Amino acid sequence: MAYPQAAQPQPVSPPSVKVILTSAELARVVDRIAHQILEKTQGAAGTVLLGIPTRGAPLARRLAARINAFEGIDIPVGVLDITLYRDDLRRHAVRAIGPTQVPPEGVDGKRVILVDDVLFSGRTVRAALDALSDLGRPSSVQLAVLVDRGHRELPIRADYVGKNIPTALAESVRVTLAETDGADEVRLIGGAA
Amino acid sequence: MLKHLLSGADLDADTATLILDTAAEMATVAGREVKKLPALRGRTVVNLFYEDSTRTRISFEAAAKRLSADVINFSAKGSSVSKGESLKDTALTLQAMGADAVVVRHPASGAPHRLANWVEGSVLNAGDGTHEHPTQALLDAYTMRARLGRIAGLSVAVVGDVLHSRVARSNVLLLATLGAKVTLVGPPTLIPVDIGTALAPGTEVSYDLDAVLPTSDVVMMLRVQRERMADSYFPSAREYARRYGLDGPRMARLPDHAIVMHPGPMNRGMEIAPEVADSSRSTIVEQVANGVSVRMAVLYLLLGGMK
Numbered sequence: 001m002a003y004p005q006a007a008q009p010q011p012v013s014p015p016s017v018k019v020i021l022t023s024a025e026l027a028r029v030v031d032r033i034a035h036q037i038l039e040k041t042q043g044a045a046g047t048v049l050l051g052i053p054t055r056g057a058p059l060a061r062r063l064a065a066r067i068n069a070f071e072g073i074d075i076p077v078g079v080l081d082i083t084l085y086r087d088d089l090r091r092h093a094v095r096a097i098g099p100t101q102v103p104p105e106g107v108d109g110k111r112v113i114l115v116d117d118v119l120f121s122g123r124t125v126r127a128a129l130d131a132l133s134d135l136g137r138p139s140s141v142q143l144a145v146l147v148d149r150g151h152r153e154l155p156i157r158a159d160y161v162g163k164n165i166p167t168a169l170a171e172s173v174r175v176t177l178a179e180t181d182g183a184d185e186v187r188l189i190g191g192a193a
Numbered sequence: 194m195l196k197h198l199l200s201g202a203d204l205d206a207d208t209a210t211l212i213l214d215t216a217a218e219m220a221t222v223a224g225r226e227v228k229k230l231p232a233l234r235g236r237t238v239v240n241l242f243y244e245d246s247t248r249t250r251i252s253f254e255a256a257a258k259r260l261s262a263d264v265i266n267f268s269a270k271g272s273s274v275s276k277g278e279s280l281k282d283t284a285l286t287l288q289a290m291g292a293d294a295v296v297v298r299h300p301a302s303g304a305p306h307r308l309a310n311w312v313e314g315s316v317l318n319a320g321d322g323t324h325e326h327p328t329q330a331l332l333d334a335y336t337m338r339a340r341l342g343r344i345a346g347l348s349v350a351v352v353g354d355v356l357h358s359r360v361a362r363s364n365v366l367l368l369a370t371l372g373a374k375v376t377l378v379g380p381p382t383l384i385p386v387d388i389g390t391a392l393a394p395g396t397e398v399s400y401d402l403d404a405v406l407p408t409s410d411v412v413m414m415l416r417v418q419r420e421r422m423a424d425s426y427f428p429s430a431r432e433y434a435r436r437y438g439l440d441g442p443r444m445a446r447l448p449d450h451a452i453v454m455h456p457g458p459m460n461r462g463m464e465i466a467p468e469v470a471d472s473s474r475s476t477i478v479e480q481v482a483n484g485v486s487v488r489m490a491v492l493y494l495l496l497g498g499m500k
Contacts, residue, residue: 084230084231084493084497085230085231089232089497089498090498090500092498092499093194093498093499094194094493094494094495094497094498095497096211096214096215097215097493098218099218100218100221130231134225134226134227134229134230135226136226
């Protein structure tokens with residue numbers, strides 16, 4: 001007597017991983033954004049870079065270092081923690097807050113460029129704008145991101161974009177940086193294999 | 194994270210350190226143009242005070258307001274309590290008004306623990322009887338870390354009326370968790386037998402302040418509760434000041450880096466001489482400022498996330 005075989009469970013295929021930016025490409029992208037900042041701000045006078053943790057903070061320092069290498073000017077760099085300004089605080093367990101470091105020059109009357117790794121829904125940037133307005137009154141605010149992956153939920157756009165990556169909502173973009181993760185890379189994870 | 198903060202023993206080393214780190218970030222808000230954060234918008238904090246208090250109540254109120262919470266102050270005087278309402282009925286009233294947190298000070302030891310069983314929100318003990326005052330211990334630990342750079346390994350002398358002091362109890366518990374060595378100093382009548390081993394093993398007891406001072410990194414003077422003097426715990430105020438008061442010559446016996454703390458309100462000339470209270474070693478004013486930052490951190494960590 002032959003019994004029908006029970007269906008073998010299909011092995012779950014690991015999510016596909018695609019490298020979007022290698023270490024060398026990422027360095028070139030940072031260089032380009034640094035040049036664009038210099039161009040668009042006519043030499044970056046009166047400009048302050050504020051990185052949004054976690055990975056916006058080292059990116060802001062890198063941009064400032066490249067601008068210094070190109071033009072020999074020092075741009076003040078700071079860190080803007082947005083935890084307490086998030087709109088989803090109550091949907092998660094309580095989050096530890098990180099440091100906010102405002103350069104001694106402050107932000108009043110300055111052109112502030114917010115720096116983050118990935119621009120997605122835009123909610124992080126909205127929180128950053130709220131946090132910034134509690135620190136002072138910048139003359140203008142711009143946004144620089146390494147990757148724009150689309151799917152905005154708020155009317156927010158970036159002034160400087162390292163790379164536009166069309167993504168599906170199910171995919172995720174992982175940015176790793178030497179300072180925080182040991183190596184520079186941008187990967188697209190998930191979606192169709 | 195915890196739901197309530199009732200005792201210094203509720204905190205393990207990681208949680209206590211998280212609170213102190215969060216408080217350090219909260220402290221930067223005090224120097225900003227807009228001294229306000231939106232983290233607790235729409236949350237209601239009730240200050241339920243059955244005992245007189247200035248600094249603790251104002252400190253909790255300032256902390257809650259800086260986090261954008263709505264604050265309702267309730268003091269037993271002039272309320273339904275004077276008409277005979279019980280703690281439980283008052284608690285249920287506050288519950289019905291939608292309090293997300295109740296900050297309670299009560300003359301009965303253990304009242305906040307009872308309250309925590311009756312209300313759905315968080316309960317913060319702001320001092321209960323002669324039992325505990327955990328946010329005071331946290332702000333003291335914060336002050337030590339800010340001045341001396343660490344807590345682990347510090348020698349801390351807690352001097353005075355340990356018997357009636359909730360500040361001392363919470364400090365012994367928290368400092369032991371954070372790795373400091375505590376010595377309780379005072380007249381034998383004011384130090385319960387075996388209190389050290391009962392609260393935290395490793396705590397020492399001494400009846401001789403002068404012997405303890407040269408090896409102390411921190412001296413924490415407790416308030417002599419004048420209302421208890423009729424109970425003859427010591428012969429006279431002058432004798433107490435002579436043996437256990439911190440004056441200039443005694444302060445000179447301390448190591449150069451040592452700091453002098455006091456939870457306030459102080460009796461100048463009794464447990465602490467004016468020249469000590471106003472010296473650069475004294476952290477008394479810093480303790481008040483740090484209290485707001487520490488209470489902001491506690492309120493945020495208790496109420497900031499998902500219910």
